[in-house]
Amino acid sequence: xxxxxxxxxxxxxxxxxxxxxxxxxxxxxxxxxxxxxxxxxxxxxxxxxxxxxxxxxxxxxxxxxxxxxxxxxxxxxxxxxxxxxxxxxxxxxxxxxxxxxxxxxxxxxxxxxxxxxxxxxxxxxxxxxxxxxxxxxxxxxxxxxxxxxxxxxxxxxxxxxxxxxxxxxxxxxxxxxxxxxxxxxxxxxxxxxxxxxxxxxxxxxxxxxxxxxxxxxxxxxxxxxxxxxxxxxxxxxxxxxxxxxxxxxxxxxxxxxxxxxxxxxxxxxxxxxxxxxxxxxxxxxxxxxxxxxxxxxxxxxxxxxxxxxxxxxxxxxxxxxxxxxxxxxxxxxxxxxxxx
Amino acid sequence: xxxxxxxxxxxxxxxxxxxxxxxxxxxxxxxxxxxxxxxxxxxxxxxxxxxxxxxxxxxxxxxxxxxxxxxxxxxxxxxxxxxxxxxxxxxxxxxxxxxxxxxxxxxxxxxxxxxxxxxxxxxxxxxxxxxxxxxxxxxxxxxxxxxxxxxxxxxxxxxxxxxxxxxxxxxxxxxxxxxxxxxxxxxxxxxxxxxxxxxxxxxxxxxxxxxxxxxxxxxxxxxxxxxxxxxxxxxxxxxxxxxxxxxxxxxxxxxxxxxxxxxxxxxxxxxxxxxxxxxxxxxxxxxxxxxxxxxxxxxxxxxxxxxxxxxxxxxxxxxxxxxxxxxxxxxxxxxxxxxx
Numbered sequence: 001x002x003x004x005x006x007x008x009x010x011x012x013x014x015x016x017x018x019x020x021x022x023x024x025x026x027x028x029x030x031x032x033x034x035x036x037x038x039x040x041x042x043x044x045x046x047x048x049x050x051x052x053x054x055x056x057x058x059x060x061x062x063x064x065x066x067x068x069x070x071x072x073x074x075x076x077x078x079x080x081x082x083x084x085x086x087x088x089x090x091x092x093x094x095x096x097x098x099x100x101x102x103x104x105x106x107x108x109x110x111x112x113x114x115x116x117x118x119x120x121x122x123x124x125x126x127x128x129x130x131x132x133x134x135x136x137x138x139x140x141x142x143x144x145x146x147x148x149x150x151x152x153x154x155x156x157x158x159x160x161x162x163x164x165x166x167x168x169x170x171x172x173x174x175x176x177x178x179x180x181x182x183x184x185x186x187x188x189x190x191x192x193x194x195x196x197x198x199x200x201x202x203x204x205x206x207x208x209x210x211x212x213x214x215x216x217x218x219x220x221x222x223x224x225x226x227x228x229x230x231x232x233x234x235x236x237x238x239x240x241x242x243x244x245x246x247x248x249x250x251x252x253x254x255x256x257x258x259x260x261x262x263x264x265x266x267x268x269x270x271x272x273x274x275x276x277x278x279x280x281x282x283x284x285x286x287x288x289x290x291x292x293x294x295x296x297x298x299x300x301x302x303x304x305x306x307x308x309x310x311x312x313x314x315x316x317x318x319x320x321x322x323x324x325x326x327x328x329x330x331x332x333x334x335x336x337x338x339x340x
Numbered sequence: 341x342x343x344x345x346x347x348x349x350x351x352x353x354x355x356x357x358x359x360x361x362x363x364x365x366x367x368x369x370x371x372x373x374x375x376x377x378x379x380x381x382x383x384x385x386x387x388x389x390x391x392x393x394x395x396x397x398x399x400x401x402x403x404x405x406x407x408x409x410x411x412x413x414x415x416x417x418x419x420x421x422x423x424x425x426x427x428x429x430x431x432x433x434x435x436x437x438x439x440x441x442x443x444x445x446x447x448x449x450x451x452x453x454x455x456x457x458x459x460x461x462x463x464x465x466x467x468x469x470x471x472x473x474x475x476x477x478x479x480x481x482x483x484x485x486x487x488x489x490x491x492x493x494x495x496x497x498x499x500x501x502x503x504x505x506x507x508x509x510x511x512x513x514x515x516x517x518x519x520x521x522x523x524x525x526x527x528x529x530x531x532x533x534x535x536x537x538x539x540x541x542x543x544x545x546x547x548x549x550x551x552x553x554x555x556x557x558x559x560x561x562x563x564x565x566x567x568x569x570x571x572x573x574x575x576x577x578x579x580x581x582x583x584x585x586x587x588x589x590x591x592x593x594x595x596x597x598x599x600x601x602x603x604x605x606x607x608x609x610x611x612x613x614x615x616x617x618x619x620x621x622x623x624x625x626x627x628x629x630x631x632x633x634x635x636x637x638x639x640x641x642x643x644x645x646x647x648x649x650x651x652x653x654x655x656x657x658x659x660x661x662x663x664x665x666x667x668x669x670x671x672x673x674x675x676x677x678x679x680x
Contacts, residue, residue, distance in 0.1 A: 002426060002443075002444025003441055004442045004443070008439065012521050017424040019424070020422045082357075082360045084342055084359070084652075084660050085342060085355070089341065097551075098348070098544050099345065099346060099348065099569050100345075100346040101345050102344045104341060104342025104356075104357070153652060153656050155651035156651060157651045162648070163649070163651065172652070174656070178353065180658050181352050181657035181658065182657040211437075229439050230439070280650060280654055280655075281651065282651050284655070301655075308501070311495035311497045311503065311512070311620035312493060312514055316493050316521065316523070317520055317521035318516075318521065
């Protein structure tokens, strides 16, 4: 029997279609891909720094911020050459007939994840991934100084099916003058939960999930890897911090390695055991200037592209997930346990 | 300069990224495809009726409802063999720990658009398309009798990239025990507009668009083809009825041919002039049992799959449209005017 499962955070129903459910292994066969660099000249490679707009930040392989003339970099942050948002724009909207329009004000930055021409995050070590997380935090803290920016989304597209137009592994930062509809929904949903129970929804999810132990994949001292009960996508996987905090940029520096350990486990699983599907990841973190201390709990979501959002999903906003998170979490946990 | 445009109906911002804007012709080159039937035995072909679950409705080529033994059918409606929703299910939800779950109650029907093995709606005549619209209305009126069903979405996926798993042209009906998140947002947005101005948002959009004439593609006595100001997708195209009514199933029978004329124009344009991209379409129609007379205005949306929703769109719910509706509407209007 198919099920409606209520997403507590977004406060809406999701369909888990067990009639169409596929066994976890079925997803692998569909997606096996051998990745091969295209051989084209890449603007993100070491030596081609002049092909990008002037950089915002350069970090060496030990995590130190270095000068833009220093060739031994590991990570660079540059403005997007074809930005969807621009920093120099009028701050308000104007009327066009009955419509409101405003300049696309905001920031759109690219984080080059490695000076080497890598196509896949799993080619990086845990330590190298921790440097990327460190850069995310540095940029968030810097962007927060601009009071016109309300919220920031940090994300990564890997693979053509996930929308990556440049193969060299890179993350993107979008800084927006308002909260996105998804963040607004999460804020509303978690505030409603908090007002009702005087508890954080995500803290409650964590404690229930750790007890039920059906969708937990891995945990270390600071983080849990799990798949959500009301999963929207096969193998959608979350990293949730055990301690409650609304904002990613305020996490303590000494827990970054534990976060990188989780990220490494997941991207390695996607690469080694799931046939290297394209995927997206993004950080859901609280607004920069509005206090959401009690009810919002930042988290990290990874979504492999294993199914197509068709007319029903577009028209309704309801996702149909063709695998149960219990099955896929079990499959993932077994693969991972062999290594860790 | 990229722009934020406010979607009046959904009451949220969309990004039109002019830095990345492509000329309308650019979309054609990316997508040219020659369609060819797979040659596999098809459960939707005439003669294979026993391969589907027992049918709900059978219509002949003149629009008459005929008996299930009559082989001269044009359209059949059958329950989906692998339904995402089921009619026999418990009506309410149960608690699973902290979560709410309920049986996937609802209807999931398939409308076989033609007894011939066609892969593309443009292979049907205007009259044949009007029969499909007639079937949509008949099913809506029938489903409305079930008071447990709150809302219905009627949609079509054409092409593999749009999520069609069976190539033989077919529509789908999903009947839900609640309003979908997108419908709820549209109801909220248009009610807010109505309370403020005492006018329907879509009626206002129509009168402004007809005056400005930048995004109007075609009109007949009863309908307008246009592209929305806050477009979410390149070449996203809407059919809007000129007279205000919340519910598609209540339109007068004599305007169906005018609707079919619009649908034919669009699917022919997609096929002949846009390189036959995969596409989705769906009807946004009001809830079945809740009165939305003053503020909701049904409409029909077609979305060709010309871009990928990547991490940003998934994480934020904000769409980035890489073409302006002014450019694509102009391109489409020119192509269409040559014929009509």
